[in-house]
Amino acid sequence: GILECLFFFGSDLRTPGLMLRYDGHAPEADRMAGGGARLAVLAVAAATFAAGLCGALVTAGPHAALHQTASPTALRPPVHAVLGQGPGLIPRAAPLRAGPSDSRALPHTATHPRVSVGPAAPGPDAAPAPMRGAALAVAGAALVAVLSGLARYLRAPTPAAARHAWQMCGAAADVEAAEGTAATATAPAEPEAARPTRPPRVLSGVQPTGTLTLGNYLGAIKQWVDLQNDPDNTSDSLFCVVDLHAITAPHDPKALAQQTRQAAAVYLAAGLDPEKVTIFVQSHVRAHSELAWLLTCATPMGWMNRMIQFKEKSQKLGEDVSLGLYSYPVLMAADILLYQTDLVPVGSDQTQHIELTRDVARRFNQQYAKKMKKITKKSRVFREPKAMIVKEGARVMSLLDGTSKMSKSAENDNSRINLLDPPNVIRNKFKRCKTDSFVGMEWDNPERPECTNLLTIYSAVTGKSKEEVMEECKDMNWGTFKPLVADAVIAHLEPIQTRYEEIMAQPEYLDSVLAAGAAKANEIAERTLKDAYAAMGYLARPEAE
Structure with a gap:
């Protein structure tokens, strides 16, 4: 009963004293599993409560003296002599006799169907008070679990939302499983007809600093294009050039604008279609910066101290490390939450940022949204996004x-x-990339990371499976294999480079795509930002004429 109580309160309120944290996908399924699971838990809690209550009544009732004798041998026969005298039964006249270990005997009345036993002095083994206390403690804890579970059951989402949550938890990378909307833990139950029916929203972006690499393309941009062209995809996707993140480290101000345009042109050249997805520049939507500040003030510093990537990057920058680099995970959270994003395509090394974003959203909703429900007319401001892990083989390593x-x-x-x-x-x-002295090509040998890297690149740009690549290359030496990979990469990038040059030669077209994307992004972002300001108690802005 106590564990059930802690589970219900800890997973819902997230208070520091009861921080029963469950990260990943399973907790979301638990929070949204719906009626069946909650009824089962309530049944167990109710049974525990009943058992504890019965135990308390038995240990505190008129037969408590049975537990007060010196030893079990002191009652002969306890059941026949005492409990066997039910209504309508022939009274048993056999008196109770004290056992050899005790000279005392219980009084017995043969003419009454029940023996009236007064309190006896406790023997050396007696412990009625702890037994009654333990039984009452179990009953009380179970009662609290029942009440808290009942409250959560009354707030549970509809069965359709529960089914959707299980689908999302079972395959976070499957966009089709994300149809509908994913309710957060703090969202109350709503009528089915009142739920929005928009498709799941996907958001991602790449920094424009420097020239985009084959790693950026295979690990991110190509994944977006594949998602866009998937015939089963129903998502509403937004892809931005995250230029605000570009200044968290020292950068060249003279080159930033041109690099931003180049990154947007690469998006288009790689195959992203502005008719199917939204492409925009992060700084063109001012709500990113505003929401980042609001979330910065609502996020504990301890959460930032646990971020691994800051520790790695700060060691490289030394004295040039900035406060912006320290807090940029909050800006990333603002990017995601601003668009009520459902799925975020990330690599396995970036899941910590998604977990932080979920924590920030949950904390904000709990601290502000639920308290300001009368003003915002909503019990939450942000959705809790999920990570959409990109397919295996998308991570490209250094050639050196x-x-x-x-x-x-x-x-x-x-x-x-x-x-x-x-x-x-x-x-x-x-030709100059790092190799080893082993014979032949092989995958996933920890002693040959460079070999695995080039095999991964070759598989990604040719579209061949791992088995097909190994069958083709297992007996090759480095002198044969490296030119093969180089030619495959050149052939894959050639149409992208050609299309890139065409787009850069049409600045009006590029500007129109970015302007249209920013307009659509602003429309979504302003609604979220308005709710966030209202939840935190800000005075509403005057409506624009």
């Missing part, structure tokens, strides 16, 4: 170190393949 991620900010340009590198440069970089 197979254990480090390919980065556009690395000092040595030979460590990466830039998307706009000409063919001869690409060939030279692969």
Whole structure:
């Protein structure tokens, strides 16, 4: 009963004293599982309560003296002599006799169907008070569990929302499973007809600093294009150039604007269609900065101290590390929450940011939205997003170190393949990339990370499966395999580079795409920002004429 009580309160209120945290997908399913699971838990709690109450009544009732004798041998026969005298039964005249370990005997009345026993002096083994206290404690804890569980059951979402939650938890990377809306833990039950029916929303972006690399393309942009072109995809996708994140580290102000335009052009050249998805620049939607400040003031510093990527990046920057780099996970949370995002395509190394975003949303909803329901007419401001893990093989490592991620900010340009590198440069970089002395090609050998990296690149750009690649390349040496990978990368990037040059030659077209995307993004973002301001108690802005 106590554990059930802690489960109900800890998972709902998230108070510091009862912080029963369940990260990942399973807790969301628990919070939204609906009637069946809650009724089962309530039944168990009710049974526990009944058992505890009966135990309390028995230990505190008129037969408590049975528990006060010196030892079990002191009653002979306890059942026949005392409890066996029910109404309508022939009274048993056999008196109770004290056992050899005790000289005392219980009084017995043979003419009455029940023996009236007065309180006896407790023997050395007697413990009636602890037994009654334990039984009452179990009953009380179970009663609290029943009441708290009943409250949660009354607030449970509809069965349709529960089914949707289980689908989302079972396959976070499956966009089709995200149809409908994912209610948060703090959202009350709503009539089915009142729920919005918009498709699930997807949001992602890439920083424009430096030239985008093959790693950016295979790990992010190509994944977006595949999602866009999936015939079963019903999502509403937004992809932005996150230029606000670009200034968390030292950057070149003269190059930032041009790099932003280049990144947007790469989005289009890679295959993103502005008729199907929304493409915009982060700083063109001012709500990103405003919401980031509101969330910064509502997020504990301890959460920031646990972020792994800040520790890694700050070591590289040394004295140049900024407060913006420290708090940029909150800006990332604002980016996601601003659009009521359902799914965020990320790599396995970025799931910590999504968990932080969920925590920030949950805390904000609990602290502000529920208290301001009369003003906002809503019990939540933000949805809690889920991570959509990109498919295996999308992570590309450095050409000079197979254990480090390919980065556009690395000092040595030979460590990466830039998307706009000409063919001869690409060939030279692969020719100089790090190799080993092993014979043949093999995948997933921890002693050969560079071999695994090049096999991964070759598989990604050719579309061949892991088995097909191994069958083709297992007996090759490095002198044969590296040119094969270089030619495959050149062939894959050639149409992208051609389309990129065409887009950059039409600045009006690029500007129109970004302007239309910013307008649509602003429309969504302003609604969320307005609710966030209202929940925190700000004076409403005058309506624009």
